[in-house]
Amino acid sequence: MTFVQLIDCRTNRFEEMDRLMDQWVEQTRGRRTATHTVVGKDRSDAEHVVEIVEFPSYEEAVRNSQLPETDRIFREMVALCDGTPTFTDLDVVRDAQLNTDSARRFFEVVATGSDLSPVTGLVEEHYHDHDPANEQDIIGLDHFRREMDVWRGGFDFSFRIEDQIAQEDRVCTRWSWEGTHRGDFLGIPATGKKVSMTGTTIFRFGGNGKIVEGWWQYDRLGLMTQLGVVEPTDL
Known part of the structure; x- marks a missing residue:
């Protein structure tokens, strides 16, 4: 079952966070299990950022989180945020293209x-x-x-x-x-x-x-x- 993780955070250093994501994509090439990622910025609050990451399954998401690059870049991302990001884990039950x-x-x-x-x-x-x-x-x-x-x-x-x-x-x-x-x-x-x-x-x-x-x-x-x-x- 497809699994989606929502990462909700606040930051006024979005450009630095965006560069971190580019590093993660490059450094995990060929090993990451994430298949799709979308980053959205709140139109009414520019410091409110939500990242949506899609995986083939929950088990693949766990594998992805165990990559050393994922752990390191997450810790660097937290340092750029105002407070600790919150996570919402979702099993996809409807996906209409x-x-x-x-x-x-x-x-x-x-x-x-x-x-x-x-x-x-x-x-x-x-x-x-x-x-x-x-x-x-x-x-x-x-x-x-x-x-x-x-x-x-x-x-x-x-x-x-x-x-x-x-x-x-x-x-x-x-x-x-x-x-x-x-x-x-x-x-x-x-x-x-x-x-x-x-x-x-x-x-x-x-x-x-x-x-x-x-x-x-x-x-x-x-x-x-x-x-x-x-x-x-x-x-």
Whole structure:
């Protein structure tokens, strides 16, 4: 079970404390068990600082605390504080990656259902789409829906999510796509062929949790080869 430790302290020597944290990160490289750390400063009280440190488990946190560098730097950190820091130990019982969940839901919606109306709750009206297969970027949710309808009209298809990585306001999804060519696609009559491809999409999310920008990379040449439009290349 993921374990989180909150370290609450007061200090007017934050810059020195920040340098101590940099030292700890460097000196424990390859041995520390902490996986994520966030330091926050109280907006209404600049001397009130909270550090949030995440570990894979409580046992890993104990191992981390037993590193000599951790003990030494903690003692130096205490010397920079007004009073002794307080600790709150938390077992994580819910961890919802909201943007990641929304990105996953997007791929489910575009591949299933009779219409794309649920996309409205996921994608902003002024959405900006970057697709190297298009001569110009797509601007606007309505235009993007029409682009998705081209694919939905040409194929019965599904996505499989292979990996997702989230950082700040962006979610990167590596996916696999499989479809059956049931209808006209970019002037190519239905062939009935089963086709597949892989790709990666990066979504940027706005402050309201909706997707505002997307970047796509996928094997369109391989798809066209499978449809018989492009001759396979011998390597």
